[in-house]
Amino acid sequence: MTSDLDDIRELAEDFATELRRKNRSQRTIHGYLQHIRYFADYLQAEGLPTAGPQITRDHLGGYIEWLLTRKNHRTGEQLSPEYARGQYRSLQQFFKYLKTEEIIDVDPFDRMTLPDAPEQQVPVPPIESLRALLAECAGTTFEDRRDTAIIRLFVDTGCRRGEIAALRVDDLDFAENTATVLGKGRRPRTVPFGDKTRTALRRYLRVRAQHPKAINDEPALWLGKFGPMTDHGIGQLVERRCLAAGIEHIHPHQFRHFFAHNWLDNGGQEQDLMMLAGWRSRQMLAKYGRSVADERAKAAHRRARLGDQL
Structure with a gap:
């Protein structure tokens, strides 16, 4: 019953x-x-x-x-x-x-198997598209300063959209040029960013200080017209900017793939990438590097010039 x-x-x-x-x-x-x-x-x-x-x-x-x-x-x-x-x-x-909880006697998932799914490679946005996206935000309005800072932080840190959206002003450390984000499993980690991202963030903070919500001591870093931005709002922001820049739509998670690919392509250590990206499993390295692994392998072969050594 x-x-x-x-x-x-x-x-x-x-x-x-x-x-x-x-x-x-x-x-x-x-x-x-x-x-x-x-x-x-x-x-x-x-x-x-x-x-x-x-x-x-x-x-x-x-x-x-x-x-x-x-x-x-x-x-x-x-x-x-x-x-x-x-x-x-x-x-x-x-x-x-x-x-x-003993609400059911038998788990209906016993002996069930996960449905198969073909591996889907997430395209890594070309650097030309990212430059066009930043050029679209190159103005001096509040939205331009904010959107430039968001996009640069995405590209420079490889953070997830939810991690970027949840940032608070106090999570930024300009003495170390780092941001502290809360990752999956509510695990905090510190991610560094470069000089251009620092400049973009400082410019945004200066215009943010005049925002009505900021004046009322709103702790959320990213502010929109009516208050703190959500991760959904940040996704819409990127979509809108891509359309205005005349480039193919870039999903925020593709910035993470761009970061991982370029880290590995520039000789970065896999263990360091795992720490920066907040991964516990090495399987994620393969997932994020797969879409352009062939390109990296060919570039490595050209650098090695193995046949030319004979």
């Missing part, structure tokens, strides 16, 4: 409480809750039970299969297998929690 308390939409709030207890970021928690809600909506639309103890392996399998056939409602393009894999992982952690 089940009750409304067994509905996965109700149980999701208990799961969120557990995630907060584990000090997971608000963004991570939001992602889990969103995926649980999508699954509940699917079950309801299909006339299937939404009570945790009644959900079976077949229900989950049917949902993942359904996701693999869906199209993005905005673009009309097929949803990527990686999208289905992301939802699989979220729901897997949710049902693991339900099993631990």
Whole structure:
């Protein structure tokens, strides 16, 4: 016998409480809750039970299969297998929690496997596009100063969009030319930046000081028309600037790939890159370096001139 308390939409709030207890970021928690809600909506639309103890392996399998056939409602393009894999992982952690809490007797994910997904190489934006993007922000308005600082910080540090968005004024250290960001798992790390980024940040801070929110001691570093900017707002900013610069759209995460590629291409140590990027697994090195690994390998061969030594 089940009750409304067994509905996965109700149980999701208990799961969120557990995630907060584990000090997971608000963004991570939001992602889990969103995926649980999508699954509940699917079950309801299909006339299937939404009570945790009644959900079976077949229900989950049917949902993942359904996701693999869906199209993005905005673009009309097929949803990527990686999208289905992301939802699989979220729901897997949710049902693991339900099993631990003895809300369900059997974990329906037992003996299920993650859907296959072909490896997708994220294109590294060419440096000419980045120069055009910065040229588009070369004015002296508040927005120009802010956007230049954001883009330069992206390129110079390889930070994630959420890490950049969450910066506070006090996170900047101009004695060391570093920024302290909060990465995945709420793990802080310090990232250095160069002189041009320092200049861009100092110019922005000078115009920021006149912003109405700054006058009221707002701690958030990035300010928009109505207050602190969100990571979504920063994504829109980059999209808008790319369009104005007449270049192909650059997703903020591509800056991270650009940073990793150029670090390795200039002889940077892999262990140092892991520290700067906030990675714990060496698998991330392969993922971020793969899209232009062939180019780097050819350049290394030309530098070595092995055949010319005979």
